Amino acid sequence: MSPSLSPDGLLRRRRQLPQLGEVLVAQGDVVEPLDVVARTTQSGGLALLNVSRELGAGARPADAFLAGKPGQMLLRGETLARRRFFLGLRERKVTAPGDARLLSSYGPWVYLARSPSMVEVLAGYRGRVVEVHQGWGVVLEIRGALLQGVWGGGGESIGVLRLLGPHPEESVGPERVDERCRGAIAVAGAGVSARALGRLEDVGARGLIAGSLSLDSFPLCSSVSFPVLITEGVGAWSMARPAWELLEGLQGREASLVGRPVNAWEDEWPEVFVPGTGEHAPAEPAVTGLAAGQRVRVARDPHAGRVGWIESLAAWPQPIESGARLEVAVVALEGGGRAAIPLANLEPI
Amino acid sequence: MGSRSVATGDPLDSFLLLDWGTAYTKATLFERVEGRLRLTGWGRGPTLAGAGLAGLDRSFQGALERLEAMRRRPLRRETGASLSEAGQPGVALALALLSAAPPLRLALLALTGRYSLESARRAIAGCHAELVASEALDEAPSLEAAIEATLSSAPEALVLAGGMEREPRAPSGMRTLAGLVARAVLALPEAERPVLIFAGHPAVAEELRPLFAARADLWVAANIRPRLETENLAALRQEVDETYLRRRRMGAAGTLAVLSAQRRGRASVQRPVLTAAQALERAAERWWQKSGRSTVLTWWGAAWAIVAAAGPRGVGVALRRRGVPDPASDLASRLAWLPSPAPPPEALLAYTNARLRPASAPQSAEEVLLELAELRQLLAQAAAEALPQACEGQPGAWVIQQLLLGGGAVGNLGPLPMGPVLLAAVDATAPAGACELYLDPAGTVAAAGALAWHRPEEAAALLERESLMAAGTLLAPSGRIRPGSPALALRLRGGPQALAVEVRAGGLERVPWPGEGWAEVKLRRGLSLGSQGEGLVHLQGGLLGLLLDARGRPLPDSPPPGSRRSWLGALGWRGG
Numbered sequence: 001m002s003p004s005l006s007p008d009g010l011l012r013r014r015r016q017l018p019q020l021g022e023v024l025v026a027q028g029d030v031v032e033p034l035d036v037v038a039r040t041t042q043s044g045g046l047a048l049l050n051v052s053r054e055l056g057a058g059a060r061p062a063d064a065f066l067a068g069k070p071g072q073m074l075l076r077g078e079t080l081a082r083r084r085f086f087l088g089l090r091e092r093k094v095t096a097p098g099d100a101r102l103l104s105s106y107g108p109w110v111y112l113a114r115s116p117s118m119v120e121v122l123a124g125y126r127g128r129v130v131e132v133h134q135g136w137g138v139v140l141e142i143r144g145a146l147l148q149g150v151w152g153g154g155g156e157s158i159g160v161l162r163l164l165g166p167h168p169e170e171s172v173g174p175e176r177v178d179e180r181c182r183g184a185i186a187v188a189g190a191g192v193s194a195r196a197l198g199r200l201e202d203v204g205a206r207g208l209i210a211g212s213l214s215l216d217s218f219p220l221c222s223s224v225s226f227p228v229l230i231t232e233g234v235g236a237w238s239m240a241r242p243a244w245e246l247l248e249g250l251q252g253r254e255a256s257l258v259g260r261p262v263n264a265w266e267d268e269w270p271e272v273f274v275p276g277t278g279e280h281a282p283a284e285p286a287v288t289g290l291a292a293g294q295r296v297r298v299a300r301d302p303h304a305g306r307v308g309w310i311e312s313l314a315a316w317p318q319p320i321e322s323g324a325r326l327e328v329a330v331v332a333l334e335g336g337g338r339a340a341i342p343l344a345n346l347e348p349i
Numbered sequence: 350m351g352s353r354s355v356a357t358g359d360p361l362d363s364f365l366l367l368d369w370g371t372a373y374t375k376a377t378l379f380e381r382v383e384g385r386l387r388l389t390g391w392g393r394g395p396t397l398a399g400a401g402l403a404g405l406d407r408s409f410q411g412a413l414e415r416l417e418a419m420r421r422r423p424l425r426r427e428t429g430a431s432l433s434e435a436g437q438p439g440v441a442l443a444l445a446l447l448s449a450a451p452p453l454r455l456a457l458l459a460l461t462g463r464y465s466l467e468s469a470r471r472a473i474a475g476c477h478a479e480l481v482a483s484e485a486l487d488e489a490p491s492l493e494a495a496i497e498a499t500l501s502s503a504p505e506a507l508v509l510a511g512g513m514e515r516e517p518r519a520p521s522g523m524r525t526l527a528g529l530v531a532r533a534v535l536a537l538p539e540a541e542r543p544v545l546i547f548a549g550h551p552a553v554a555e556e557l558r559p560l561f562a563a564r565a566d567l568w569v570a571a572n573i574r575p576r577l578e579t580e581n582l583a584a585l586r587q588e589v590d591e592t593y594l595r596r597r598r599m600g601a602a603g604t605l606a607v608l609s610a611q612r613r614g615r616a617s618v619q620r621p622v623l624t625a626a627q628a629l630e631r632a633a634e635r636w637w638q639k640s641g642r643s644t645v646l647t648w649w650g651a652a653w654a655i656v657a658a659a660g661p662r663g664v665g666v667a668l669r670r671r672g673v674p675d676p677a678s679d680l681a682s683r684l685a686w687l688p689s690p691a692p693p694p695e696a697l698l699a700y701t702n703a704r705l706r707p708a709s710a711p712q713s714a715e716e717v718l719l720e721l722a723e724l725r726q727l728l729a730q731a732a733a734e735a736l737p738q739a740c741e742g743q744p745g746a747w748v749i750q751q752l753l754l755g756g757g758a759v760g761n762l763g764p765l766p767m768g769p770v771l772l773a774a775v776d777a778t779a780p781a782g783a784c785e786l787y788l789d790p791a792g793t794v795a796a797a798g799a800l801a802w803h804r805p806e807e808a809a810a811l812l813e814r815e816s817l818m819a820a821g822t823l824l825a826p827s828g829r830i831r832p833g834s835p836a837l838a839l840r841l842r843g844g845p846q847a848l849a850v851e852v853r854a855g856g857l858e859r860v861p862w863p864g865e866g867w868a869e870v871k872l873r874r875g876l877s878l879g880s881q882g883e884g885l886v887h888l889q890g891g892l893l894g895l896l897l898d899a900r901g902r903p904l905p906d907s908p909p910p911g912s913r914r915s916w917l918g919a920l921g922w923r924g925g
Contacts, residue, residue, distance in 0.1 A: 019540035043538050045501050048493040048529065103536050109493070109529060111536050150705045151673075215680075215697065233702035264371070264708075265451050299709050301699060301716060322717040323766060326710055344372065344395070344710040 003148035003231075003269045005297075005349045007246055008276045011146060012130070015121050016137030018042065027132050031123035031140065033158045033256050038121045038137045044114030047097055052108030054094045055083040062105040065094075072102045080110065124156055125256050126275040144276035145250060147209075147231065147243055152270020154227035154259040159185040159206030161247060161255050161274070164192070168211060168244035171236060174199040181205045185257050185272070187247050190238045194220055201225060207257040209247065209272055211239030211305075227259025229270045237305050240297050241334075242349050250274045290329060296346040298331070303341065307349065308333040314340070361386065361807055365424065366796040367409055367445040368625075370396060370757045372651035372708035374408035374449075376416040377792055378424075378440070379811070386810055388791055392416030395708070396449055405449065444799045448477070448625040448650055452670065453593040456482040456504035456543070458495060458530060460511025460523050463487075468574045469510040469548060472582040474734045475666035476589040477624050477653070478506075486511070486526060496526075496533055500543075506592045507534065507543040508585065512550030514575040519550035527553045531560050531567075542566060544592050548573040548585045568592065582738065583664070590624050623799055625650065629657035630666040632798030633739075635805060636812045637664075642750035642785075643740050646794055647728050647774045649756040651707045654727035656778070658739035660748070665738025667731040671723065673704045686725040686776065687718065688914035717766055721773045728777035742781060745903025746827050748879060749780035753817070755789030768859065768893055768920030771820055781827045781902040782879035785889050786820040793817060819891035821862060825898035826876035830854045832909075836899035838871040852899040855909070857916040860897065862890030876901075893920075 021040020025031060051062040065081040074080060074096035081094045100112040127142035160183065164176045168189035177186070177199040185207035186192075186200055192210055194217050200208060201224045211232045213221070221228045231243050238244075255274045262269055290296065294310045302321070308331040317325040318340055326342040333339060360381060368375040377391040392415025396408045417424055424440060455478040459466035462485030473480060482502035489495035499507060509530055512523035527549065534545050545561075547554050548570040561567035568591075571584035629646050636644045636659065643660030650671075657666040674680040684692040684700060692700075700719045703709065711717045733744065741748045754774045771786055789795075793816050801808035810816075830836060832855040841848040841862065852858045854873070868888050872878065888895060900908070900916075 019538070043541060046497065046533055046536060048496055048533065050493060104532070106528060106532050107525070111533065113536070215701065233698075233705050235698040235702065262705075263451070265449065299706050300703065300712050302713050304702070321713050322711055323714070324710075324717070342710045342712060344708055345706075345712060 003150055003271075003347060004146065005148065005240075005243055005246065006146045007249075008145055009143070011142050011144075011273075013125055013127070013140050013142060014137065015124060015140060016133070017121055017135075018119065020135045021119070023132055023134060023136070023138060025123075025129050025132070025138060027129050029129045030127070031129060032126055033122065033124055033254075035123045036120045037123050037129070037140075040119050041116040042119045043116050044100075046103075047100060047112040047114055049080070049094065049097070049110050049112065050108050051081045051094050051105075051110045055081060055092050057083055057108070059108050062108050062110050066102070066105065066110070068102050070102055070104050074100055074102060074112070080112075122156070124158075124258065125273055142273065142275070145246060145274045146271060147229075147246055148269040148271040149209075149229045149231040150233055150262065150270075151230040152228065152259040152261060153221050154207075154224065156256070156258050156260075157185070157206040157227050158254060158256055159183055161185050161187060161209075161251050161253055161272075163187045163248060163251050164196075165189055168239040168241060172196050172210075177203060177205075179203055185209060185255055187251075188239075189244060190236055192217070197221075197224060207259070207272075209257070211243075212237035227257050227270075229257060229259055229272055232305055240305055240307055240349075242295070242297070242307055247272075290343055290346055290348060295349045296329075296331060297349055298333075298341055298345060299347055300345045303331075303333060303339055306333050306335070308339075310346070311338070313343075361441045361804060363440040363442075364796070364800060364807070365440040365443040366792070366799055367412070367443065368757075368792055368795065369405050369408065369445065369447050369449045370650055370652075371449045372396060372710075373757050374405070374412045375757070375792060376409065376412040377796055378416055378420060379796065386807055388793055388796075388816065390416055390420040391791060392419055409445075442800075442803065443621070444803070445622045446625050446628055446795055446799060447594070447597065447622055448653055450477070450593075450597040452477045452479040453589065453596060454479055454481050454503070454505045455589065456480070456499045456502050456507045457484070458482075458499045458507065458509050458526070459485050460520070460526060460549070461485055461487050464513070464577070465511035465549070465574045468580045468582065469508055469585060471580070471734060471738070472548075472573060472585040473508065473589060474731075475582070475586050475626055475630065475668065477593055477626060477668065478589055479670070486522065492526065492529070496530055499530075500533060500537070503541070504543045505596055506546055506589065508546045508548060508589070510548045510573045510585075512553055512572065513577065514550060514572060517552060519552040519556075523550055523553055524556065527557055531557050534566065535560065544568065544596075546570060546585070546588045546592065548581075548588070586666070590627055593624065594622055620802055623802065625653065625795060626655050626657070626666050626668055627802075628795045628798030629655055630659075630664060630798070631801040632794045632808070632812070633657040633659040633666075634664045635797065635801045635808050636751065636794075639809045639812060640751065643748055644751040645732075645736065645740070645747075645749045645753070645778050645780075647732075647752070647754045647756075647778065648795070649724050649728070649754065651757060654724065654731055655756075656728055656731040656735040658732075658735045658749075660739040661741055662737070662739050665735035667734035669727040669731045671704065671707065671727065674701060683726050684719065684722045686722040686773065686913070688911075688917060692722075717769075721766070721769055724770070725773040725777050728774060732778045736778065743903065745779045745905075746781040747779055748782060749778060749784050750782070751785050751787065752778060752780055752823070753787040753789055753794060755792060755794055757792075766922065767820065769917050769922045771893060771896070772857075772916060772920050775823060775825075775896070775898070776904065779902065779904040780823060781825055783886070783888075784823040784825065786823055786891065786893065786896070788818040788820050788892070790818065814889075819889060821891035821893040821895055822888045823896045823898055824870065824878065824888075825900075825902060826872055826878050827902040828876040829901045830873055830875050834873065836873050836876060837897055839895070839897060840869040842867045842869065850897065852897045854899050854901065855912065856899050857919050858897045858899075859893065859919050859921070860895040862888070862894035863892070865889045868895075896920075 099115040103111040125142045127140035130141045131139035162184035171190040172188040174195040182204045188210040191212045328340040364379045380389040394411030466485040484495040570588040571581040646657045648655040797808045797811035836854040
């Protein structure tokens, strides 16, 4: 299980509601990234109030004091329950803590359902609906370039790709960020400084793709309003050259950035996708394992981040630097050199 | 193939275990040879991604293909999907272990922080679960706030515990809490409703049952803390494990085509899929019952560290998850075992990057050292939960007579760093006295544990010494004497050559000793090997030999600077 990279391919992406709702498109429909494909209402959670205690009525059942009936909607501040004293001359009230529906009572307590919110699932990608799962969502067929990363956060967005530097080895400072980044998904080779991250937020960038981020900058990612995708890891790693070249060739094109965390169980990775023709090899991750002739990226030291071509696969486990014996491939590294690298540390490109 | 039976009690002629790990999926075959079940082959392939079960099924097919190629024997029918039925080539019993799936999101609500909450937390520590909320009524600002906080964490399951059984009638606080929680759960929309697992006073459970009627949302376990001095951890653990497997769709008939042949054939297996922790717990228990020796199994996978223990106090199991660490809080502490005074910045980076790619393997000596540091730290945390439930002794000095290290990552580390790997496991569990050491790169113990759920006697046969990889024996006297003074002297007899070794206090020495034999052990006054005693003792050797540990017990958490590097060196570590 590893992230993948493809310049042009045919992919499928599930777009699904978190709970049962309504699908708004039909099989065969062509959708744009901002089209709503499904929606549902999600409950706002429960509120539990000890109404009788607040009315000074001890543990007496709350239903004797309720101002409305189960099922009734209440606006914030509206009277939920009341108790009269002194022959009805004085009154004590409990009001709704927010917009909510009165559900039921149990002893002195009352259950309220906070107002539900509408949850909409956008298409997220430009593509065609090939499967409809009634009430749940759709599967889209999309064609284009794909780059997946090892870390993501901040949700989803759409914007135009904009490179912040001239090469993948450059770590970007705030001077590289200007008004042209407004509405764009910024691309930085070897990461961005904390100040550059803040500047991207200030100018209204819609996303960041970087080879790496420093350990200190990671917590800042949760404070920015746009999604972030990291392709290599933590530290000062340059973006792998094939990834950089792919994004460089797509500069100025509209991209979908999905900054979700890695979920290997569901085969979900943070990714950026740019619509294309899909005429070339499929972009889905290889599932049949690695093979001779395949282009790969090395995931771990001592050759981390380097790219090469598999020359051969060893038939039996071989000794490596640590002394362990593992299944390895002999990889001809671009830029020179040859190394036996554990299969677990190779990512197909 | 001979007779095949699962239900009749006849000896199994073959048994297949599938192990769905985060990095690798393994198929291990055991066959009856000369009257005994023996490991006869295994195949391993990468765990492939892809929408949960579909990915796992493809992963399994890959591992099985390799196993068939190795054994030159078909295990599947032509469809490639299912194990063959009786009368055709195949296996008599197939079971599976799961550790690749994400943990169960679990919330815990209890009556008292000190008793029911603490006991329930100990039970849950032994499950593949992530505690997303934890509230005790006596510590929360209000009952309403505790319930709202618990439910707002959107758990998949909610454990409700509390109510000691001093009287048949439940305490009113527990009845109120349970009534409120049950109605709150039922008031949620069905898609957002957690499974309610009740582990409190039985009288309250009876009050809850009618509310849930025929629904599947309520599961009742034995009271986690019926009395002050009694805990029922196993019952809650089992309910949480079952919920986890159901939620990950492992219990559904037909989901695992590969295991379905057993149902169509003569036999029926109730639990074809278990968690790795369930299997290890059962293996530890079985080994303890069979040998009468307190047993600790440590397991190191790509996503989990597990410690299972069985001994005179009972059975305990605990897990720790190997996620991406939080740089601000636990990153440095996870690497505290490194031989340098403080982890260098590049080590923190390398470690975090390794965790971003959990299926990758350490390649350089430095990366192996990082892995060992994490192994020691997470196993120590799990051991702190599991060992008090099973072993006699105290933190830093537990009476452990058999210690085993297994799991997929042990196989990844390979044979050379065996010494450092065992040292990390020893430091995590701190055995005191004489302790036999084992390695299990093939997963025999997990297989025995899975088999023990169905065929306990057959499982016991897999726990013979010859089925495991004996690494040697640790001699670790308890007590403390002045560092540098002679602590332990050993004279070996009956081996290939007579050998005398002396270890000074604070030191650690390895003596190659492949076989077994008698040795004369002398201890400095103030030190003790417990029931093993001094004098002439019979010692088992192995791949590592004898490990003479004169560092004293309880084992110090912060050893003198530089000493850890020398200990690693004594165990054959030649890395940085």
